[in-house]
Amino acid sequence: MRPARGLAPLSAAGLALAAASCGGHPYPELPPAQHVVIVSVDTLRADHLGCYGAASAHTETFDRLAREGVLAEQAVAPAPITLPSHATLLTGLEPWHLGIWHNGLYRLEDRFETLAERLRSEGFETAAFVAGAPLASGSGIEQGFDLFDDAIPDLESAGYEEPSRTAESVTDAAVAWIGSRPGGGRRRFLFVHYYDPHAPYSPPPRYLEDAGGTGGAEGFVAYQGEIAYVDDQLDRLVRALEEHGWLDRTLLVVTADHGEGLMQHGELTHGLFLYDETIRVPLILRYPGLPAGRRIAPVVSLSDVVPTVLEALGLALPEGLDGQSFWRLAQGGNPAREYAFSESRLGSIEYGWAPLRAVRTGEWKFIAAPEPELYDLRRDPGETKNRFETARKTAGWLSEQLERAFARIAPDRPRALDDAELGRLQSLGYFQGGAPGTARPAQGLADPKRMIRVQQQLHIASFEIGQGRYRAAEKRLRELIARDPGNLAARCRLADAWVAMGLLGPAERVLSQALELTKGDPRRSAEVLWRLAGVHRRRGEYDLALRAYEKHDTLVPPSAASIAMRARVLHLAGRTEEALALLEHWLERSPRSTAAWRELARIAEDAGFAGRADEAWRRVLELHPGDTEATRKLARKD
Structure with missing residues (x-):
């Protein structure tokens, strides 16, 4: 058990405002907040916090903030998946109006205004510290942030257990930023994203032990340990706000993007179902003058956060938002909505x-x-x-x-995923069969609740592959294919297991079989071709790999990632000038493509073209300040 912690009490002004209220009457007008801090904890179930009824939870910081602020008892996520839900959290628009239904496959388009963009236009300094790959640069979430820190370890170097960075790493960076900026002066917006409760669950040992588990514990206990670990890091963040003069000037919002199934209704993780274990999320507001300990029962949505923040800051609300401010409700007023909506595709x-x-x-x-x-x-x-x-x-x-x-829905325009993006997302349990086509009409399709057993087996196989248990995954996937020969996802994951084992011949055969299953669906064919090209590349069959990548780009629009991969294969085949020319041609039309500049830098450096490499690394750093690879490469030159 961790020792109880406490902060300094609310300011005298805050206490006076609270005392001015009585009974059920609305609270008096509050002065606008100077700063706003939004903390989003990925994959956090509301009912696993003490303040939401979990008696055995080690969540002292969450619970204290709820006692000092206002807690929404029925906050609803618009989607049980990271990117769509965060896009809503930071725009006030629902995912189906943004055209975002999954991680990686979609991005937040530039035409939508984010909270960071709006606040920067109002003179705020904006910064984000992001922990998980689905929100990394390129997702669109970075729009409007003066500093967007997504220093997430590369999946290949970090291994399966950490395709993200820890809450401690995120907090270290955020606390350093807070410490360099006193609470007075310029207004600021800080967004902090923690990812630790996302599967696979691997909390530091003492948190696992406190939760009642051992080194081999899985599921509920390890998930609780991750939450307790994040709670301690949230405490560090809040203390930094207090120590540097921010806290009593700041609207602090603590929430989550979605919850976790934990086998309730048969779902192991999240993304598929819309039951409360995955779409009911914690939502706490803390600001001096808000009625401490108030709990609001009416339903609210994550789309309501942006208008609520803007009202709390004393700024006008733009037209066309889906969300509705509950700032008055938080102070004792009437609810702004009766319904909250969610979708899973x-x-x-x-x-x-x-x-x-x-x-x-x-x-x-x-x-x-x-x-x-x-x-x-x-x-x-x-x-x-x-x-x-x-x-x-x-x-x-x-x-x-x-x-x-849902009378108005945005066009469904998924993008192609590159090898690295697909690997990142699959390691987290998504895209078990690649990134297939767009969502189909519901008529005549299987009800997910009747198919949950299939998803369970694919998730388990994915985790086994990530943990290096390739033979176990192979056995599970072979059995699944025997029962369901048309299961494209099982064939693709079996190919992944064989590639990891170095069995490239069997991997090529099963992918060729999978390609037959995708006839008539260009996007599914493209994703199988991408894997098949990877097999050829690993075998040194560069001509075959190049043909597969080129065919991929005829089935789906070419992306910076696919151009970069084609260039890499050309370079490996000894056609370096062609590789550099391909990248430079792409960059003429897409000069802000970090992926293309990065590949250009790597190939130029490998070929001994130091000047071209340095210039490309400088462009990477320009587009992505703080990029660790570019910083390291250029530091060697100084």
């Missing part, structure tokens, strides 16, 4: 199953699926008894709300 995108949509009120949740679901959340918070057949009128009313909310 992971099953459709990755497996060809039906997409899911949900609408939630304070009392009911309706899930639109091939087999519709309706839950009475007050009587059945665990969502175990489907009331669809016995409460058709309620289901019909909620279905109408859902249809209105």
Whole structure:
């Protein structure tokens, strides 16, 4: 058990404002916050925090902030997956209006204004410290930040256990930034992202032990250990805000992008289902003058955070936001919304199953699926008894709300993933069969709840591959293919296991079989071709690899990543000038492409063209300040 911790009490002004309230009357007008800090803890279930009812949780910091601030009891994520949910958190627009349904496959387009862009235009200094690959530069989340620190270790060097950076590393960087900027003076926006509760769960040993586990513990206990570890790092962050004069001038928002299944309803991690274990998230506001310890029962959405922050800062709200401010509700006013909406297309995108949509009120949740679901959340918070057949009128009313909310949907324009991006995301359990086509209409598609066993086996196989247990993964995937010969995902993951074992011949054969399954679906074919090209590249068959990469680029629009890979193969084949020319031609049309400048620098350096390499590394650093590889390469020249 960790010792209890406490901060200095709220300022005298804050106490006076709190004392001015009585009963259920709205609180008086609060002075605008000078700064705003948003902390997002990836994959954090609300019901695993003490302040949300988890009696055995070691979450003293979260609990203290809830006592000192306002807690939303029914905060809803718009998607059970990292990038779509964070895009909503930082724009106030729903994922289906942004056109973002998955990690990696989509990006936040420049035409959408982020909170960071708006605040920078108002004179704020903006900084972000990001822990997980789905939010790294290129995701679009970086828009508007003066400093965007995503120094995430490369997957190949970091290994499976850390395709992200630890909460301690993130906090070290954020605390250093806070320490160099006193609380007075220029207004500031700080965004801090922690990733540790995301699978695979590997908390530092003492946190695992405190949670009741051992070195081999998995699942619930290790997940609790990760949360306790983040809680300690959040304490460090809050103390830095206090020590440097920020805290009593700052609106602090602590939330999460989604939760975690932990085998409730059969889901091991997250992304597929829309039950509360994955879409109900913690949401706490702390600001002097807010009624300490207040709990708000009406439903709110992560899309409401941007308008709430803007109102708290005394800034006008832009037109067209999906979110609605709950700043007045936090002070004792009336709720701004009755419904919150969520969508999951992971099953459709990755497996060809039906997409899911949900609408939630304070009392009911309706899930639109091939087999519709309706839950009475007050009587059945665990969502175990489907009331669809016995409460058709309620289901019909909620279905109408859902249809209105999704009447306008952005075009579905996924992008191609490169080898490294695909590897990162697969190590986290996504894209088990590559990054296949766009979401399909729900009619006639399998209901994900009837297919959960398949996803469980693919997730387990993915984790086994990442942990080096290739034979176990091979056995599991062979059995899955024997039961379901048309399962493209199982064939692709089996190829990954064989590539990791050095069995390139079998990997090539199973990918050739997978290619037959993708006829008529260009995007699925492209992703299989990408893997097949990788097999040829590893075998030194550069002509075959190049042809596969080139065919890939005829099936999907070429990207900086695919151009970089083609250039790499040309260089390996001894055609270095062609490689450099290909990259330079691409950079003429896309001069801000970090991936292309990075590959140009690497190839030029390897070929002995020092001047061209240095210039390319400088461009990488220009586009991505703090880039560790570019900084290291240029430092050697000084």
